[in-house]
Amino acid sequence: MITSVLVANRGEIACRVFRTCGELGIRTVAVHSDADANARHQRVADMAVRLPGAAPSETYLRADLVVQAAIASGADAVHPGYGFLSENPDFARAVLDAGLIWVGPPPEAIEAMASKTRAKELMGLAPLREVAQGDLPVLVKASAGGGGRGMRIVRRLEELDAALEGARTEAASAFGDGEVFVEPYIEDGRHVEVQILADTHGTVWTLGTRDCSLQRRHQKVIEEAPAPGLNPELTATLYETATRAARAVAYTGAGTVEFLVTGDQAHFLEMNTRLQVEHPVTEAIHGIDLVALQIRIAEGHALETPDPPHARGHAVEARLYAEDPASGWTPQTGTLHHLAVPPSVRLDTGYDDGDEIGVHYDPMLAKAVAHAPTRADAIRKLAGALERTTIHGPTTNRDLLVRSLRHKEFTTARMDTGFYTRHLPELTTTDPDPHAPLAAALADTQGRSRFGGWRNLPSQPQTKRYAMAGEEHEATYRHTRVGLSAEGVRVVHADARLVVLEVDGVRRKFEIARYGDQVHVNATTLTALPRFPDPTAQHAPGSLLAPMPGTVIRVADGLTEGAAVQAGEPLLWLEAMKMEHKITAPATGTLTALHAVPGQQVAVGALLAVVQPA
Known part of the structure; x- marks a missing residue:
């Protein structure tokens, strides 16, 4: 009988397995990387073991470290969850060889089916060995793992080599296995x-x-x-x-x-x-x-x-x-x-x-x-x-x-x-609430005013600026003898957390939450803008900024400052959240600056390159 389970995973699936274990009276053990040092899955477990490092290849993909963690914590079983090592037959064998119970299929079954190339052969199918024009479109696919990582659709033969390289790189990073194969791509099934x-x-x-x-x-x-x-x-x-x-x-x-x-x-x-x-x-x-x-x-x-x-x-x-x-x-x-x-x-x-x-x-x-x-x-x-x-x-x-x-x-x-x-x-067409900026402004006014908004005499119009759905919006209101007013609406109630407006006889509630400059008004998110924009916070036209924090994993072959580039041409690749993201030229022109180098960690908004439009 299993008394203690280590989950060789993180996040939602680890928490989900722990929930069932708790209902069954089974003790739970989490493993966590340094990036997950305060993650929920290690907080809800009975015990947690650190895996030094942040990258999956250093932590959750290290079978030896996970098995050591199970032994050190006294677990008698290992549940793999999904992703990471869940379909790795060598990991399953290592768990069994350590005298632990493996909560999964036999290693031989994993080995037969975990590699999609071998699974297809077992089912009487085979991947494409050569690709001709008549085979297109095709799908380049990682043999191990899933979740869309290590997959590329190829519609032109000249794109095949780049797709193979990109899929191999992504698959190796996500699953520790860079093997890929090619199969016909069936659209719209x-x-x-x-x-x-x-x-x-x-x-x-x-x-x-x-x-x-x-x-x-x-x-x-x-x-x-x-x-x-x-x-x-x-x-x-x-x-x-x-x-x-x-x-x-x-x-x-x-x-x-x-x-x-x-x-x-x-x-x-x-x-x-x-x-x-x-x-x-x-x-x-x-x-x-x-x-x-x-x-x-x-x-x-x-x-x-x-x-x-x-x-x-x-x-x-x-x-x-x-x-x-x-x-x-x-x-x-x-x-x-x-x-x-x-x-x-x-x-x-x-x-x-x-x-x-x-x-x-x-x-x-x-x-x-x-x-x-x-x-x-x-x-x-x-x-x-x-x-x-x-x-x-x-x-x-x-x-x-x-x-x-x-x-x-x-x-x-x-x-x-x-x-x-x-x-x-x-x-994805944006449909922001047109009254959200006013509600945010009224709540902000009440939250910052010690004595509320009441005045003996009417005030001059007050304005606040917000970014909403990629556009700038201005909210205008007044302090009056009886409270706050705004054109076209009646302010029924306003405090730092709740604003009630009456529009054309209909009362609407707006729940407000603010975290720094970010303001949430019901389901609409706004960013409070300063009264006077910082003139130094501007980038030259054609600047390529990192859309997310990540690691520069590749720069296009032969790309140097002064090179001519075409609009949409891939210039470099970022890896973030186990996915590869392509950064392309915003216009046809000349690469006047290249700041990104492979292996570089970049923050969101970091300047990667500048393309001067032709």
């Missing part, structure tokens, strides 16, 4: 997967289907179970293929078999030999705890029945990321001051209020899951909960999620993996 669970006594459960078609950069954003609109014959084929894959490698534990579905045809993609990020939607409709079942299987117990429990209702999950979808999905960093989601939905998160969102790891803040009797009910429930969610901190994809869930193509189950390629501009 649906990403459908089957959850399996197998014990050591020969029972294999297929726990329904999931649809994960809404993706950005090959990484899932919204998932649901069951996958809508599949005919019974196709569903049966998916179940049979998933079961065959599990039995082919004597699989045990939780795993997922993924497919690309076009029409009534299913194309095998891969088998993930671990728990998936989206496992909560399966748990919701089947009324089970997959982590608890993983632990029971690792202890040698058999699944209680030959067949899985019946599914009930529908579940939808949305991943809340600290990123800006309107700016190329750029990851965001900073302090998460406050996150509050209505209790009507399940929330899995690795953050508490006041935690820092750093540059080293994936920018996912949380997963929100809604379960309801029907798909329409689940979608409405989740969209409404996200709309009422309070997020004070960096920019997130929350508004994108709400709009995606309410988009007709999604509500009618006609979505595919090209959803964001087609609809991103309309989904």
